[in-house]
Amino acid sequence: MNLFYNPEGVGDVAFLQLEPVTGPVNYDKKGNVVTLYQDDQVVGFNIFEASQAGVEGNGHIKLTEDLVNAFQQQLDKAGVNYQLSVDLSPKFVVGYVESKEKHPNADKLSILKVDVGDEQLQIVCGAPNVEAEQKVVVAKVGAVMPSGMVIKDAELRGVPSSGMVCSMKELNLPNAPKEKGIMVLDDSYSVGQPFFED
Structure with missing residues (x-):
């Protein structure tokens, strides 16, 4: 899973990439969360008001356990039935x-x-x-x-x-x-x- 954040260029939106994809994606918006799909597989999320989850910086952001937990709370709050699973070991x-x-x-x-x-x-x-x-x-x-x-x-x-x-x-x-x-x-x-x- 990768996290991208560009508050100046895009606004207060975090992009959580679960799978690298090319081509068109479908989306579904619930609350502050847009779920991105390709062929019925969840490939990512756009999470609005991401700074409330503690996201800081610009570009590719290092994921931490605290950020993953905060994003999971955002998904749960929006009624998105998805469990985030992240390998936080050094890459x-x-x-x-x-x-x-x-x-x-x-x-x-x-x-x-x-x-x-x-x-x-x-x-x-x-x-x-x-x-x-x-x-x-x-x-x-x-x-x-x-x-x-x-x-x-x-x-x-x-x-x-x-x-x-x-x-x-x-x-x-x-x-x-x-x-x-x-x-x-x-x-x-x-x-x-x-x-x-x-």
Whole structure:
């Protein structure tokens, strides 16, 4: 679930995105809540007077347990029968590249096994500088990149990939190098720790 809020451009309306969708959506308004549907599936909510729920800032807003509870109260108050379920675990974490194999169908892609602390992810990566035994920044499924792109499970040239190993440029960090390549971390980082502190 992702939360977007632009009070200057749109007004005091929070957009809760449950599923990334393209194409037309249907909607139903009850009280301060507009439920967005596509093919009878709830894909998001527009919640008016969002500042009353404690939303602050501009752009992509980090969800907290308090915000989720406040939005749930708004849905309940409007008579919307929907239970919000949110994974609030960190989405940008330190990973350890356990192995690197050549992609069977693409010369410039590698298949990585990456330990992110609580699980091992298979990630297809095209960075020229990625190697086994590196500590890297991993954007897990559900992460929202600074560009607005949402990381999803994908298949690249026939190989499943869950997450993305990030470059400094992709993370919008200052002094990012011009050359292509992932960000390699030093040993002061622990596998599984959040990369961005709250």
